[in-house]
Amino acid sequence: MSLTFDFVQPEPAATDRITLFADVILPLPLPKLYTYRVPYEMNDDVVIGGRVIVQFGAKKTLSCIVAAVHETPPALYQAKYVLEFIDDAPVVTQPQLKLFRWMAEYYMCTLGEVINAALPSALKLSSESRIQLHPAFVRDEPAYPLSEPEEKIVVALSTEDGKAMTFTDVGELLGNTNFHKVIKSLIQKDVIFLFEHLADKYSPKVVKKVRLAHHFVEENVLEGLFQQLAGRPKQLDVLMRYLQKVPVYQNVHANHQGTEKASLTSSPHLSPSAVNTLIKNGVLEQFDVIVSRFPLDDSPEAKMPFTLSEAQLTAQADILKQFTEKDIVLLHGVTGAGKTEIYIELIRKALEGGGQVLYLLPEIALTAQIVTRLMRVFGTRLGVYHSKFSDNERVEVWNGVLSGRFQVVVGVRSAVFLPFDNVSLIIVDEEHESSYKQYDPSPRYNAREVALMMANFQGAKTLLGSATPSVETYYQTRAGRWGLVSLTKRFGEAGLPEIELVDTRKSRDAKKMLNHFTPELMSEMERKLAMQEQVILFQNRRGYSPFINCLDCGWIPKCKNCAVSLSYHKHAHELRCHYCGFHDRMPVECPACGSRNLKTVGFGTEKIEDDLKVMLPQANVQRMDLDTTRAKNSYQQIISDFENQVTNVLVGTQMVTKGLDFANVSLVGIINADSIIHYPDFRAHERAFQMFVQVSGRAGRKGKKGKVIIQTADPAQVIFDKVIRNDYLEFYEYEITQRREYGFPPFMRVIRMTVKHVDQLVAEQAAILLTQELVERLGREAVLGPEAPYIFRIRNFYLQEITIKLDREHTVLKHAKGQIAAAINVVKDQKEFRQARLVADVDPM
DNA sequence: AGCACGCCGACT
DNA sequence: GTCGGCGTGCTC
Numbered sequence: 001m002s003l004t005f006d007f008v009q010p011e012p013a014a015t016d017r018i019t020l021f022a023d024v025i026l027p028l029p030l031p032k033l034y035t036y037r038v039p040y041e042m043n044d045d046v047v048i049g050g051r052v053i054v055q056f057g058a059k060k061t062l063s064c065i066v067a068a069v070h071e072t073p074p075a076l077y078q079a080k081y082v083l084e085f086i087d088d089a090p091v092v093t094q095p096q097l098k099l100f101r102w103m104a105e106y107y108m109c110t111l112g113e114v115i116n117a118a119l120p121s122a123l124k125l126s127s128e129s130r131i132q133l134h135p136a137f138v139r140d141e142p143a144y145p146l147s148e149p150e151e152k153i154v155v156a157l158s159t160e161d162g163k164a165m166t167f168t169d170v171g172e173l174l175g176n177t178n179f180h181k182v183i184k185s186l187i188q189k190d191v192i193f194l195f196e197h198l199a200d201k202y203s204p205k206v207v208k209k210v211r212l213a214h215h216f217v218e219e220n221v222l223e224g225l226f227q228q229l230a231g232r233p234k235q236l237d238v239l240m241r242y243l244q245k246v247p248v249y250q251n252v253h254a255n256h257q258g259t260e261k262a263s264l265t266s267s268p269h270l271s272p273s274a275v276n277t278l279i280k281n282g283v284l285e286q287f288d289v290i291v292s293r294f295p296l297d298d299s300p301e302a303k304m305p306f307t308l309s310e311a312q313l314t315a316q317a318d319i320l321k322q323f324t325e326k327d328i329v330l331l332h333g334v335t336g337a338g339k340t341e342i343y344i345e346l347i348r349k350a351l352e353g354g355g356q357v358l359y360l361l362p363e364i365a366l367t368a369q370i371v372t373r374l375m376r377v378f379g380t381r382l383g384v385y386h387s388k389f390s391d392n393e394r395v396e397v398w399n400g401v402l403s404g405r406f407q408v409v410v411g412v413r414s415a416v417f418l419p420f421d422n423v424s425l426i427i428v429d430e431e432h433e434s435s436y437k438q439y440d441p442s443p444r445y446n447a448r449e450v451a452l453m454m455a456n457f458q459g460a461k462t463l464l465g466s467a468t469p470s471v472e473t474y475y476q477t478r479a480g481r482w483g484l485v486s487l488t489k490r491f492g493e494a495g496l497p498e499i500e501l502v503d504t505r506k507s508r509d510a511k512k513m514l515n516h517f518t519p520e521l522m523s524e525m526e527r528k529l530a531m532q533e534q535v536i537l538f539q540n541r542r543g544y545s546p547f548i549n550c551l552d553c554g555w556i557p558k559c560k561n562c563a564v565s566l567s568y569h570k571h572a573h574e575l576r577c578h579y580c581g582f583h584d585r586m587p588v589e590c591p592a593c594g595s596r597n598l599k600t601v602g603f604g605t606e607k608i609e610d611d612l613k614v615m616l617p618q619a620n621v622q623r624m625d626l627d628t629t630r631a632k633n634s635y636q637q638i639i640s641d642f643e644n645q646v647t648n649v650l651v652g653t654q655m656v657t658k659g660l661d662f663a664n665v666s667l668v669g670i671i672n673a674d675s676i677i678h679y680p681d682f683r684a685h686e687r688a689f690q691m692f693v694q695v696s697g698r699a700g701r702k703g704k705k706g707k708v709i710i711q712t713a714d715p716a717q718v719i720f721d722k723v724i725r726n727d728y729l730e731f732y733e734y735e736i737t738q739r740r741e742y743g744f745p746p747f748m749r750v751i752r753m754t755v756k757h758v759d760q761l762v763a764e765q766a767a768i769l770l771t772q773e774l775v776e777r778l779g780r781e782a783v784l785g786p787e788a789p790y791i792f793r794i795r796n797f798y799l800q801e802i803t804i805k806l807d808r809e810h811t812v813l814k815h816a817k818g819q820i821a822a823a824i825n826v827v828k829d830q831k832e833f834r835q836a837r838l839v840a841d842v843d844p845m
Numbered sequence: 846a847g848c849a850c851g852c853c854g855a856c857t
Numbered sequence: 858g859t860c861g862g863c864g865t866g867c868t869c
Contacts, residue, residue, distance in 0.1 A: 021869095023869090024869085026868090026869095028868095030868080032869095033869090034868075034869040035869050036869060037869090054869085055869095056868060056869080057867075057868045057869095058868085060868085074869065076869095077869060078869085079869055080869060831864095831865085834864080834865070835864085
């Protein structure tokens, strides 16, 4: 408990009673905390970071987090009472609260929004929460005695099969007496479980187990049983196996735990029917046990040792040495240099020191392979936090961190929200990845920056890893503030791939293009496939074609909600908008002129796949993009098919650039490099360089030299030269000069304001006013715009953008954010702009 | 974010 | 004459 009160004086007189107030964080986008009064008799129950239930407004009952407790009554209003206290220990720890406050301030959002993003929804009880009888609960023999109100609920829930009750129902049933306590108690006793109204149907993971019926446990009775079963060899086998698994002779109590039913039926000479007969005859009894979704498998073979190479050892020593002087170190290692092994060693060392470890990875790099590898080393101490996880699994990880069960967590962006309180090492792998930045729902945070702040608050060291570090990060190492360790050799004998530029314009002029393939790429593919080697093709656009065009009247289908053309998806036979999800059937004829001459223009992954199936009929081609990986296990399926060489060619979007380490890939093709380079953004070159180098890294592993072919209409562009020589430093020098000259990060901070309104004119006017207000407060030179972005309408909202550039200095930044907030308020106070949405994105990517 | 209060159109 | 549209203001 984080709060202590001075109750030393014995029996305080009633008039001396302390009145406490709790400032709570509501899970809503409200700018401030709300103060509720704690009932006297509950003074001991307030926990900072614990959940409480309050009435908010006339109707709503919300669960929220206590952020502070004090004795100052609000001057301007009468505080309502806290209705109930749910937790007797914090679910949100003090270090988390501190970090969340920082996030809210830095990313210009409310604490409520941060809390909302942070808490797994199963921790957010709302009036929509419902309860249901636990499937493993047997009414006639409860494991714990039930109180009267508890019994009442059980009866009500038992009347119908699988009946659910809302909190309101429970309240009515019990006459509104502190029913949350009752519910919580029932949950603890595994009598009921809680689920969110619309959330997927929770089913606790249940394992069928069997044990010896209790009257057989005694040794002499057991002997008698053997006699009885003498003529039934199958059943005897099962029994012997059971006694082998559960040493009832040595330890009578072991029988209570029993063993998994599956363990008695799995091996071939044991028959499941014999097990069932034993159960039927009352020799064995079957029972259900709820198990963790993260099994406790601490088998001894788990601790698989491995040895680091000379280069890895040197790098590791260097990192540790730099950590003695610096809190942040960048491990700049070429793809395939073996960074993961170094991470594992460092994690092991950090754990020996008693601290927690957070290992962040981008979504697409967090694969089953890496988790298995980490599991082998860290066993049950490892927690995994992934976006494909169900809410129940998330809560298990959250609680596991709180209880200390998980000391290492490998996870994606949102893992920075977990309740760490003693982190000693944070690893941010692929630190340059833009997927660490959350864009759409607020908080628009960058997990790398949040991780750095968490490390700062908790005195941890941070290791950033990348083959292509972000310019901002590398700048910090150059300035000497952060450490730098480089790994320039690939693990094993694998050399870096040979990169060849192929001029698409030349081929096109010579009429030699085969669909979107140059003859060079085509013949190289054929050659590699003939050698039974695999190919990865990268095309940064999904769908079949980005738009279609009527050859007779020029009609191009556009999205009705967004200012974009609709992409053609051949397989689904649809036209789709990639911004709002609108879709429509592909028309047979032009709706404008009736012509049937509809032509696809441009190409995406689907067309590449389609063409290849015709051009390389002997090859097995698979596509990996958002459309083919939507289903739950499809991503893993595609990867394992490719790994097992079921597929020969993998065509994909950015997904193919990360984390796929396959020894047999000897060719990588980038179909259209130009679309990546020409992007209206100051980070376009950085992103392009990173993408090319990362995807190139997929070619050639384990001693095989790979080849990369980049198709471009303009091979003379400066960036290619640096990609071909894999010269990060040269790229950095070139890029940093540009950044300095044009005043971009790391020299300046960028805050991007977006103004949205359904009416284009109003959006423009609001943006103009906002710009004026910003200029007034921050100066003309700090404010750029307003300007309509390239895609100026999304989901029926017209957009206007304003870019604010600020000095990096902390105090300036803090002051500026106050000024921006003030400017936003001026616009918002204008009643014609009430409907406008003004969004600030700090450090946009 | 919701939800209530409040002032102007198409309906029994 | 009313039911209901969603604009705007508040929630401790």
